[in-house]
Amino acid sequence: MSAVSTVDRPVGGATAAGGPVRRLASWLHRHGWVRLTALLSAPMAWLVVAYLGSLAVLLISSLWTVNSFTGQLVREPTLxxxxxxxxxxxxxxxxVRSVAVAVAVTIIDALIALPMAFFMAKVASPRVRAWLVIAILTPLWASYLVKAYSWRVMLANGGPVDWLLGxxxxxxxxxxxxxxxxxxxxxLPYMILPIYAGLDRLPNSLMEASADLGGRGGRTFSSIVLPMIVPSVIAGSIFTFSLSLxxxxxxxxxxxKTQLIxxxxxxxxxAANNLPFAAALATIPVFIMIGYLVAVRRSGALDEL
Amino acid sequence: MKKVRILTAIAAAGLLALAGCGGDGGGTPAPGGGLKPPERTKLAALGTGEGQVNLVAWGGYVEDGSNDPKVDWVTGFEQATGCQVNVKIGNTSDEMVTLMKTGEYDAVSASGDASLRLIYGGDVAPVNTDLIPNYKDVFDGLKNKAWNAIDGVPYGVPHGRGANLLMYRTDVVTPAPTSWSVVFDANSPHKGKVTAYDSPIYIADAAVYLMTHKPELNIKNPYALDDTQFQAAIDLLKQQNTVIGEYWSDFTKEIQAFKSGDTVVGTTWQVITNLAKADKAPVEAILPSEGSTGWSDTWMISDKAKHPNCAYMWMNHIISPEANAGVAEWFGEAPSNKLACAKTADKNHCTTFHAEDEAYFSKVWYWTTPIEQCLDGRTDVKCKDYSAWTQAWTTIKG
Incomplete structure (x- = not known):
């Protein structure tokens, strides 16, 4: 290691080698773990303190109760x-209703996204493909509330949806x-994009090989395409499922009048100002998602994220 | 405010600091029976305005002309006092209590189901009525009541009172209803288009209905329900749930639903009817024969108010004859100031809304927080408290 500085000396001159920055740099170069720590400590602190920390606070506060009349917290652990x-x-x-909604949304999105993504990745010309990607991303720029309230108007009694259905x-x-x-x-966009990315990586030669061996469209899809993009579908489902939940x-x-978690x-x-009970309720989706993610990890879908 | 008395800022600051240290706030569990609210100090003298005031209010209580240019009692106040008014609309009493607990707001228009919780939670301070010149003109029938004073110490200034009404689409609901049964009947012809107020306090509306239709339950006060009475109200509401289209708490959503016809009948406030009519929706509102729940609201000042002087000026302003008349007409309620009756645009307003008619208001059950000690005076049974009401409300909605 000291050889480096000897080699450097004639080039950088005596001032550079003696400069504090230079010395720090070479010291860091020699101590790789310090470098790594310095680089990662801020994001790690964020992850541990803000992210896991708040989860821990959630769990702890779910064990407290609230005085029903005055709304003051009672900090005595109880189940x-x-x-x-x-x-x-x-x-x-x-x-159960919330999980059913999340599952239904995920299935509907997968059914719409699969042909859409396939068209984008394998059929459309590069020019059309670029426009389609833009078309799918654009709605994400509009406010969530605006879209939801537009649907309220569309679904209103005698609104456009009623009109379409007669x-x-x-x-x-x-x-x-x-x-x-x-x-x-x-x-929907959160489902289309990962599937599109997965299909984009699927070599066309595989489908050609399948056709050469006499495989028809359906067979090629079920035996070649689908198994290879299952991880992508699961990656998309993590988004749609957790967002819906x-x-x-x-x-x-x-x-x-529907209620979800x-x-x-x-x-x-x-309304009730019962934060501990809210925290207890909030642990339900957390545990459902942990279970789902553990199951999904085995499929390798997390590599597609 | 011309008569603003000068007060050294130090005194005000010292007072606030004192108020800040006053006890840790209602740790005692069971309310009622000898429960004392935490010690809080009232403002001793009025200083100059702080330039702004943050309010929590029911929709329609703080109008600056943005909904209707003619409906404005805020701009004049801002110009006269230099207190910029910032308002946060509370949709339910529960929301208001939660908002006031943040300490970000100076004053709140609390209904009876919020006021006691705020007092016993230590979130509001007693009011020095000497600093509110208009207080002397408030109807005596509204002063020092169970929901706005403790042992003769007022915790706020009465704002006005009224009843929750039944609103219906005149083109769909025929003949015009006279009873709440149109929203409680399981075989309602308007199944899927009925609405109800989305708050646990709505259980009392079912209890009011049962007072007439199931006298054998012997309900004396809809906020004092023992196990049997409570269960009967829950059953009625579960039955109602089958005909409900949606529950409302955000009243802009209710207006839109009535306008489009997704909702055709349900509970409302007069102000919502006014706004819906202004939107050209064919609606009317009535006080059904069973009577109703209602409110008697109180402006209260936060114990942690950052702008106490402006808040006092606001409390004096909102019960001034002009402003009080304006709110009363816009929201559709009885004013609290006697002199307001002479200032209303509709000279019959005070008669229409029974401002001085104590007999009428005896049939209106003001929102009150249900507690374990039965409010109707029974001592042989325990009544359901508000947390039981809250949990039951979740169960009712299923």
Whole structure:
């Protein structure tokens, strides 16, 4: 290592070698782990303190309770909140409903995204492809609320959706169906993009080989394309699933009287001022997502993110 | 405010500091029965305005002309006092309590189901009514009531009162309803187009209905429900849930739903009816024969107010005859200031809204926080407290 500085000396001159910056640089060069620590400590601190730390706070506060009259926090650990969640059927129903909505949204998005992404990656000319990518990304620039409220107007009694289906009252109206529809619309780009990326990496020669061996379109898709893009689909599903599971605004706007986990969390923070119970409810999606991610990790889909 | 008395800033600051140290706020668990609110100090003298004031208010209470250029009692106040008014609309009492706990706001228009929680939570301070010249003109029937004073110490100035109404689309709901049964009936012809207020306090509306339709339950006060009575109200609301299209708390959403016809009948406030009519929706609102729940609101000042002088000026302004008349007409409620009745555009307003009619208001059940000690005086049973109401509300919505 000292050889480096000897070689440098004639070039940089005595001043450069003696300069504090230079000395620090060579010291860091010799101590690789310090370099790494300095580089990563800020992002690691962010991850640990702000991200995992807040999760820990969530878990701890879910063990507290609130004085129902004055709204003051009672900082005595108890499992009462979780007991209520497990004892009252309503929370189980809402949790199941939320997961069902997330699953439905994910399936709908996957069904729409697969042909769309395939067209973009394998059929469209590069020029058209560029425009399609732009077309898919553009809606992401519009505000979430604007899109949700537009759907409220579209789904209104006698609105455009009713009109398309042949008259007032024929549309789904506000409710669970409308919620799934709007969420599927909102999160579609997050499904298309990973699948598109996966298909883009799929060599065309594989499909040609399949055709040479007599495979028809359907067979090629099910035996060659699908197995290779499953990780991409799962990557997309992580987005659509987790985004739907946590949503509470869309369902408030178009969901009619439907409640999802997000609404219960929101109601307990905003209306009931019961933060500990809200925290306890918020752990439900956290655990569902952890379970999902652990299952997904085995598929290798996390490499596609 | 011409009569602003000069006060050294030091005194005000010292007072605030004192108020800040006053106890840690209502640690005692069970309310009622000898419970004392935490010690809080009232402002001793009024100083100059701080340049702004942050309010939490019901929609329609703080109008600066942006909804209707003729409806404006804020601009004049701002010009006269130099206090810029910033308002945050609270959609439910629960939301208001939560907002006031942040300490970011100076004053709040609290209904009876929020005021006691704020007082016992130590979030609001008693009010020095000597600093509010207009207080003397407030109806005596509104002063020193259970929801705005503790042991004769006022915690705010009465703003006005009114009843929750039943709104319906005149083109769809025929004949015009006279009873709440149109929203509670499981076989309602308007299934899927009924709305209800999205707050646990709505359970009391079901209780009011049961007072007439199931007298055997013997409900004396809709905010004092024992196990049997509470269960009956819950059952009624679960039955109602099958005909509900959506619940509302954000009233702009309710207006839109009535306008488009997604909702045709349900609870409302007079101001919502006014706004919907202004939007050309064919709606009317009535007080059904069973009576109703209602509100008697109080402007309260935060214990942590950063702009206490402006907040006092605001409290004096909002119960001044002109402003009080303006709010009362716009929101559709009875004013709290006697002299306001002479200032309303519609000279019959005070008669229409029964401003001096205590007999009428005896049929309106003001929002009150339900507590374990039955508010109707029964001592042989325990009543359901507000946390039970909150959890039941989640269950009702399913």
């Amino acid at each position: 009462d909140n979780f007991r209520t969640i497990f004892a009252e059927p309503v929370y189980r129903n809402v949790a 008259g007032a009252g024929n549309g789904p109206g506000y409710g669970l169906t409308a919620t799934i529809l709007v969420l599927a619309y909102l999160w 946590g949503d509470y605004i869309t369902v408030q706007i178009v969901g009619g 997000g609404n219960l969390v929101y109601a307990n923070i905003g």
